[in-house]
Amino acid sequence: MPETIDPFKLPFDEAIAYFRNKTPLGSLAWDNFADAAQDFAFTVATVTEAELLNDVYNLILSGLENGDSYGEFKKGFDKAIDKAGWNPANRPYRTALIFNQNLRNAYQAGRYKQMSDPEVLKLRGFWQYVHRDSRVPRPHHLALDGKIYPADSPFWQTCYPVNGWGCRCGVVSLSQRDLDREGLTVDEPPQETVTVVDKVTGDRKKVPAIGGKPIGEPGFSTIPGGSDPSQKKAILEQAMQKLPQQLQEQVKKALEK
Template sequence: MWAVSSDPVKFDEALAYWRARVPLTKKEFDALTAAAKTRAFTLAGVAQLDVITEVMQAIERALDEGTGIEQFRADIGAKLEAAWGATNPGRIDLIFRNAVQRSYSAGRYAQMTDPQVLKARPYWRFDAVLDSRTSPICKPLNGTTLPADSTWWESHYPPLHHHCRSGVYSITADQAQELGLTEGEPDISAGAGFGAAPGSASDWEPSEDDYPADLWKAYEKKGGP
């Protein structure tokens, strides 16, 4: 079974996903289309682009170097709380864990959608962590087994909510038959802003013409398109 960890270790596909994010102010983020938002990163209550960019860089270091939440707090906690005008350790943890989990989940998606992997393992199985903290969204989805090309995954790919710990792993056709295919598609919705498969907006690329000069300059500085 596979589950996302909030303590990162280096994972090239996850790191590539995160490095493709574009730092934006909330105002600029809200003006984007839904597809474009999947390739951007912002923070509610933070107006300074430089702080948003520093948060992105701190998360990138965590993914690249394998550091965890304690280092993230040390790197960026004071600046975030200064921007918010209040201490909020829970919110800092949420930013880190959501970002890391999205990146790890996207990395797994990149691996599982490799053509050779899809050919050998054409079915996906939803894997929730079952304990007292399991959400009412993920608990009934645990064990859902469907073809990898099912459109259901386009709106039910983890994370499905804040602090989501669920994952998806690929299996062979024989394993799918042994475990049992899910009849129909579970009618449970992901939380707002969650559930989209990482590759569903892969054809979108930011354009210099779409952003103010300072935003585009910050994007180019971190690697560009």
């Protein structure tokens, strides 16, 4: 079953702008456009048909802009994939995942945009990691619940949620006054690290870990919405190099629009 997400709680402009800046692109696997490329590519794993991608993209966008419920999304999604003749394995799970993950990513990108505004940072210079309810919590995410780090800590560069498929973690900003009033203290980020590989660039980087598990899992070790918009074309062109020639041509045409 999909989690309860009320899109009416996501109507702020930053989340919508983040999603609007994505381009629907065909892919063979979810990590064809991973890490920073997720900021600019809207994909549905194994879907290459442009019409279907655009239909699903517009359904998600409507959810953000108009507050469509999951039921409304599912109705439109079922119609779109039936028309395209695509019947994914574990269809109910995939339907819920596509809806929830895209709304969650847009929400967190919007939150990051708001909280990283220079004027906001002057007043609220601390960020607190929040682990939200999950039927099967990730121990390495649960261990961070309530931890507070400076907003400019390198920790956030690779561990700002969303940190994996189905991750519901979030971040709230705090002022020094909040800390003093609640008796809260600033924590030390995890010192353990593991090496992950950027699926798009091939770059290897060390990221914070707990119990041998990277907090920002492979494909999710960048800040949602944290990429430089001026680099959109360059990032997507680099990502598409691993695609078959036919899909590369499709990406090029999409970027020319």
